[in-house]
Amino acid sequence: MKATRIYAPLSLRMEDIDQPSIGSEDVLIKVEACGVCGTDIHIYEGKAGIARYPVIPGHEFSGRIAAAGVEAARHVSIGDRVVIDPTVTCGRCIFCRSGRMHLCLEWSPIGVVRDGAFAEYVKVPVHLAYRIPDRVSFEEAALTEPLSCCIHGWDRLSPRPGFTTAVIGAGPIGLMHIQLARLSGASLIIASEPIRSRRILAEKLGADIVLDPFEEDLCEIVHRETSGVGVDIVIEAVGGARYLEESLKIASRGGKILVFGVAPEEDKVCVSPYGLYRSELTILGSFINPYSMDRAISMIASRRIDVRSLISHVIPLNRLEQALRRELKDSVKVIVKP
Ligand SMILES: [Zn+2]
Ligand SMILES: [Zn+2]
Structure with missing residues (x-):
């Protein structure tokens, strides 16, 4: 599959790599849309303290379920349209165990610490996938996480x-x-x-x-x-x-x-x-998005929040670096379609 990997600050390569292999509780997502965030630019510039290199960035994404592990298959079907919460937490620390999982001591977000969605496929734990209504496009759904x-x-x-x-x-x-x-x-x-x-x-x-x-x-x-x-x-x-x-x-x-x-x-x-x-x-x-993904999906689906107007560019994966270099004129939200 095609993927864009950042090896070190300002060193990005688009390459052909194997699809990630999934565990029992994972799903494989065929990425349909992934938003470019300030955090991606910080990773590219070497200004995101938490980032681990090499990494495939991209944490604001939607797509379809392409494969599911044995346990995951009980909750989703192949082809489901989903948006992903990139927040992976440990479930064991004092914060996870007291209803404040966004403050997790071992927070390891997809697209920052783990490989993300500026790629054709990405692996995610099934509990982080949320179904989206048909009337919400993949591009709009990619704005769920920031919302x-x-x-x-x-x-x-x-x-x-x-x-x-x-x-x-x-x-x-x-x-x-x-x-x-x-x-x-x-x-x-x-x-x-x-x-x-x-x-x-x-x-x-x-x-x-x-x-x-x-x-x-x-x-x-x-x-x-x-x-x-x-x-x-x-x-x-x-x-x-x-x-x-x-x-x-x-x-x-x-x-x-x-x-x-x-x-x-x-x-x-x-x-x-x-x-x-x-x-x-x-x-x-205010840090990340605890317990607010469902509400964001509802507000996008009901059009109470207009996310469509925020999308200024829809680009292919091979133009990602231009976006990370802030070279796209008059950009607001840039969406990549891998
Ligand atoms: Zn973001
Ligand atoms: Zn934790």
Whole structure:
């Protein structure tokens, strides 16, 4: 089968390799669509600390069941259309055993630590495969995993309807957060994004005010629109110290900041303990997608969340490296069809 493997940072090769052999509880997936994520770019650039090389990346994928192990065959049929949760956990550590499996001490995600879906076939444990309705295309289904991560963020926030919010960064993730904010009852959504095509999408998908941070100052706009109070919820969907610092400036008293973007590991932020105390600020991390895959599939199937508009490119496997080098113009979500 064709597969794209990263051997070391910036060293990627497309090659012909054997199909993975499956165990009793595994299924073999014929990959139909796999989204390119910031994490894939980080693996390619050598900036994803957890990645193990060599690895076939790709963790946002859908496809058909091509083969099933003896035990797995009790739960699925050949040809089933499925989307995969890439989260492989140990089931034994204190976090797995206390309902927090996403914090697993031995987390080994597909497409990061184990071989992923930028290949014709990929092996996955059967319990991570979710059937998708016929009306959901494979391309749309490939956005289930990122959406399920965003849903977890909103589980963390538990917003009160009528809240005001600012979303920093309107890439695929920011654009999902904008839609979730609207569905959660936001009364004001302000989005900050430097790329014009993404700003147009942000407006289309529900942001009330969209600004270019190189032209306008987010703090000024938030203060103007909220009579100097700040927003109830800030979603940091870029990743980096300065975006968290900006979040701290625009959150209202009693506000919540969701740290969603993946920052460089060495980034540090200067925080005033007095400010946190006096303003009762809550800073929340949000990591991957516990117990939210089914809800993501439902929201895509019901079209409550528009993922189709986020797909800017559908490319063959041999153009993956172009996407990882950020060479595709005006890209939002790039989908690879191996
Ligand atoms: Zn991802
Ligand atoms: Zn565990």
